Amino acid sequence: MPRVEPAPVKPAELEALHPPSEALHPRGESPITRGERKQRTRAHLLDAALHLMGEGRGFGSLSLREITRVAGVVPASFYRHFHDLNDLGLALVEESGVTLRRLLREARRTGLPPTQMLRTSVQVFRDYLNAHRLHFLFVAGERSGGSALIRAAVRAEERHFIDEMTQDLRQLGMMPGLNTATLQMACGLVVTTMMNAATDFLDLPKDQPQLEREFTENFVRQLRLIFLGARAWRE
Amino acid sequence: MPRVEPAPVKPAELEALHPPSEALHPRGESPITRGERKQRTRAHLLDAALHLMGEGRGFGSLSLREITRVAGVVPASFYRHFHDLNDLGLALVEESGVTLRRLLREARRTGLPPTQMLRTSVQVFRDYLNAHRLHFLFVAGERSGGSALIRAAVRAEERHFIDEMTQDLRQLGMMPGLNTATLQMACGLVVTTMMNAATDFLDLPKDQPQLEREFTENFVRQLRLIFLGARAWRE
DNA sequence: AGATTGGGTGAACATACGTTCACTCAAATG
DNA sequence: CATTTGAGTGAACGTATGTTCACCCAATCT
Numbered sequence: 236m237p238r239v240e241p242a243p244v245k246p247a248e249l250e251a252l253h254p255p256s257e258a259l260h261p262r263g264e265s266p267i268t269r270g271e272r273k274q275r276t277r278a279h280l281l282d283a284a285l286h287l288m289g290e291g292r293g294f295g296s297l298s299l300r301e302i303t304r305v306a307g308v309v310p311a312s313f314y315r316h317f318h319d320l321n322d323l324g325l326a327l328v329e330e331s332g333v334t335l336r337r338l339l340r341e342a343r344r345t346g347l348p349p350t351q352m353l354r355t356s357v358q359v360f361r362d363y364l365n366a367h368r369l370h371f372l373f374v375a376g377e378r379s380g381g382s383a384l385i386r387a388a389v390r391a392e393e394r395h396f397i398d399e400m401t402q403d404l405r406q407l408g409m410m411p412g413l414n415t416a417t418l419q420m421a422c423g424l425v426v427t428t429m430m431n432a433a434t435d436f437l438d439l440p441k442d443q444p445q446l447e448r449e450f451t452e453n454f455v456r457q458l459r460l461i462f463l464g465a466r467a468w469r470e
Numbered sequence: 471m472p473r474v475e476p477a478p479v480k481p482a483e484l485e486a487l488h489p490p491s492e493a494l495h496p497r498g499e500s501p502i503t504r505g506e507r508k509q510r511t512r513a514h515l516l517d518a519a520l521h522l523m524g525e526g527r528g529f530g531s532l533s534l535r536e537i538t539r540v541a542g543v544v545p546a547s548f549y550r551h552f553h554d555l556n557d558l559g560l561a562l563v564e565e566s567g568v569t570l571r572r573l574l575r576e577a578r579r580t581g582l583p584p585t586q587m588l589r590t591s592v593q594v595f596r597d598y599l600n601a602h603r604l605h606f607l608f609v610a611g612e613r614s615g616g617s618a619l620i621r622a623a624v625r626a627e628e629r630h631f632i633d634e635m636t637q638d639l640r641q642l643g644m645m646p647g648l649n650t651a652t653l654q655m656a657c658g659l660v661v662t663t664m665m666n667a668a669t670d671f672l673d674l675p676k677d678q679p680q681l682e683r684e685f686t687e688n689f690v691r692q693l694r695l696i697f698l699g700a701r702a703w704r705e
Numbered sequence: 706a707g708a709t710t711g712g713g714t715g716a717a718c719a720t721a722c723g724t725t726c727a728c729t730c731a732a733a734t735g
Numbered sequence: 736c737a738t739t740t741g742a743g744t745g746a747a748c749g750t751a752t753g754t755t756c757a758c759c760c761a762a763t764c765t
Binding site: 291292293294295296375376377378379380381383386387390417420421423424427428430431434438453456457460461462463464465466467468 | 659666698
């Protein structure tokens with residue numbers, strides 16, 4: 236981008252998400268091992284990529300140099316951690332997959348009252364979504380856009396997630412009228428709907444409780460319709 | 471990408487999707503007006519962008535120069551047609567929106583037999599999808615990834631599509647038990663499911679009739695479940 | 706017929722990019 | 736304590752990018 240742009244343009248708070256050397260000896264005594272430091276830098280690179288995508292761009296449009304810039308590291312360092320941008324992308328998929336599955340644990344932890352069950356689940360989902368915006372943004376964004384490789388990896392995580400959800404519903408004894416294949420199909424529908432809702436929620440301007448309630452209501456109703464359909468299902 | 475790569479690498483069939491000057495006087499007599507030629511070049515630029523995305527990349531990762539290269543035009547020409555890459559993106563959204571809505575006309579044209587209705591619709595959809603791969607690929611890919619601006623435009627087209635579908639179902643007298651808001655919610659669910667299926671189908675390797683049938687079957691069953699739910703719905 | 710318009714051109718620019726290399730110097734190893 | 740290891744560095748490379756400009760010349764207008 237040549238356009239003259241006289242000002243250096245970088246207010247130092249968009250860049251340098253992490254201090255450049257992360258306080259080599261943070262507090263008098265804290266000897267931090269070599270492996271720990273490596274892991275930390277790796278995490279900074281992953282965070283930097285997510286952060287940039289948070290500014291509203293697809294993974295495919297990130298450059299190695301800007302990722303390292305935000306991570307507070309020189310470009311060459313990148314290769315100590317990843318072979319490729321694709322490689323980093325796959326690491327992000329894995330990280331996000333873990334986050335996704337913790338959502339199920341979270342939902343299990345919150346016992347589900349048979350009445351208001353859907354509303355409760357949706358509330359758990361909304362809270363969890365807000366606590367892990369960037370991971371959901373990444374998954375929702377790359378699950379049908381961008382590179383075929385990353386998309387395939389995301390879809391694999393998603394299938395994993397669906398399987399786990401299927402098992403949970405089976406174990407809870409809900410929907411006893413459906414055989415496993417059908418239950419899986421229904422869970423796939425739920426997850427598609429959930430990902431769609433995630434995109435909706437993430438796009439909402441921060442302070443629009445009205446729209447927020449509207450989307451939540453729509454999401455609840457869509458889930459209700461799915462469960463009604465599942466109950467009425469005959470093989 | 472500096473890596474040496476001794477061969478020039480461009481077999482002239484990946485690039486130059488369109489001949490550079492498009493036969494100034496194609497056949498002795500065919501005087502082509504100025505406006506027509508402009509429109510044609512514009513179309514070449516749009517096609518070039520879609521073509522590149524067809525190679526498995528997000529819109530956000532395309533560069534102005536490669537688009538013009540594939541369109542068979544010099545970079546500077548781009549600005550005679552679009553102010554911006556974003557501008558071109560929005561034009562693509564509009565084009566794709568038109569394509570989407572023609573799907574509904576297509577489905578209306580094919581009278582829907584009350585029995586096997588879902589299977590028929592899905593078949594129409596699959597045919598139409600194959601005939602307009604790139605537009606669907608674009609819409610499905612950008613509806614939750616990439617730039618916020620383009621995503622918003624895609625979602626607006628999608629809402630338009632949902633509204634039209636709602637009206638169609640209302641007019642056909644299907645689902646008379648649902649009020650308009652609920653019918654709209656259900657159609658939203660259908661469209662989300664359809665977009666998801668589109669991504670699945672587009673990712674299928676060309677010659678895998680087994681997987682193809684599997685995905686088709688899954689899609690049909692998901693739709694069936696939705697309609698079952700809609701029938702059981704009580705306000 | 707002559708003047709005007711405007712889509713397409715080709716060269717030039719400053720900047721950003723991915724990748725390589727020889728290097729440093731603290732932590733790990735013995 | 737002496738040696739080895741390897742994450743992070745800084746400079747350099749060749750190439751690609753977005754944008755501008757003066758120019759060309761056929762279709763259009765008068």
